[in-house]
C-alpha cells in the first residue's frame with residue numbers, strides 16, 4: 001500500500017488482535033456532547049474503525065445511538081469496529097459494574113478493550129450534576145481530590161485481570177491509562193496479564209520516550225491522547241509543526257497524527273466537525289529523521305496540556 005489513509009493502518013496488540021492506528025476521541029466538551037452521535041456516524045462512514053469512549057465522558061449513550069443506526073443501515077458490522085471504554089476511579093472497586101453500565105449505554109454485547117482510566121481510587125460521592133448521579137472528580141473542601149485512602153490503584157486492574165482470565169465475554173482485551181513507568185513496573189510484578197495498551201498524553205511536546213521504550217520492551221501498545229494538545233488544538237500553532245507542515249505540504253494536524261502513527265502509537269483525535277474528522281484521515285510519510293527532530297524538541301520543550309488537578313495525587317505523574 002503506497003499511500004494508505006490513517007484509517008487503513010492497524011497495529012497488533014499482545015493479544016493478537018489488530019487495533020486501528022487512528023480512532024475518534026469522544027471526550028467532548030459538555031455543550032458538544034449531543035453532537036457525539038453525528039460525529040461517530042461521520043467517522044465510521046469515512047472509514048474510522050476505532051471509537052475511544054469512557055463512562056466518564058457522559059456520551060456513551062450517544063455513541064450507542066450512532067452505532068445502532070449504523071448497524072441498522074448496514075453501514076458497518078459490530079465485528080468490524082474496535083470500541084474502547086474505560087473504568088473511572090469512582091468505580092475502582094466495582095469494575096465489573098462499570099463495564100456492564102458502559103455496555104448498556106453503548107448498546108453492544110462486548111467492547112474490544114477496557115482500560116483502567118486512571119491509577120486512582122476516588123470515593124463515590126452523590127452529585128445530581130455528576131455522571132449517573134456520582135461526582136466525577138470528587139474533591140474535599142480545600143479542592144484536593146477525594147481519594148479513598150483504603151484503595152489500592154492496582155486493585156482495579158486486578159479485577160479486570162480476573163475477569164479476563166475467566167474469559168468474560170464482555171470484553172476482548174484489558175489495559176490501562178495514565179500509568180507512569182513505575183506504576184507499570186509494579187503491575188508487571190503483581191499481575192499475570194500484561195496490559196494490551198497504556199493510553200497516555202503523547203505528542204511532540206510530551207514524547208514520553210522512557211515510557212515508550214519500556215512499553216515496547218514489554219509488549220504494551222502505547223496510545224496517544226490529546227494529540228493536538230486538547231481543546232483549541234494549541235500544538236497546531238507551534239512554529240515547528242507549521243514548518244514541517246509546509247515541508248510536507250500538509251496541515252500541522254497531519255504532522256501531529258503522523259508523529260504518533262509513524263512511531264507505532266495509536267492515536268484518537270477528537271472532533272465533532274465532519275470536515276475535520278475526514279481531514280484527520282490523511283496519512284503523511286513523516287521521515288524517521290523528522291520524527292527524531294520532534295522527539296528531541298519534546299524532550300527540550302516538555303509540556304503537558306491535559307492538567308487534571310487530581311493527577312497531583314499520582315507521584316511522579318507530572319515529571320517527564
Ligand SMILES: NC(=O)C1=CN([C@@H]2O[C@H](COP(=O)(O)OP(=O)(O)OC[C@H]3O[C@@H](n4cnc5c(N)ncnc54)[C@H](O)[C@@H]3O)[C@@H](O)[C@H]2O)C=CC1
Nearest residue numbers: 025026027225226227228229230231232233269270271276
Ligand atoms: N485516557 C485519558 O485520560 C484521556 C483520554 N483522552 C482521549 O483522547 C481524545 C483526544 O484528546 P483531546 O484531549 O480530546 O484533544 P485533541 O488533542 O484530540 O484535540 C481536540 C481539539 O482539536 C480540534 N480538532 C480536531 N481535529 C481538527 C482538525 N482537523 N482541524 C482543526 N482542529 C481540529 C477539536 O475541535 C478540539 O478542539 C479524547 O477525546 C479522548 O477520547 C483525552 C484526554 C485524557
Ligand SMILES: O=C1O[C@H](CO)[C@@H](O)[C@@H]1O
Nearest residue numbers: 027028054057117306308
Ligand atoms: O479521558 C479523559 O478526558 C478528560 C476530559 O474529559 C480527562 O480528564 C480524562 O482523563
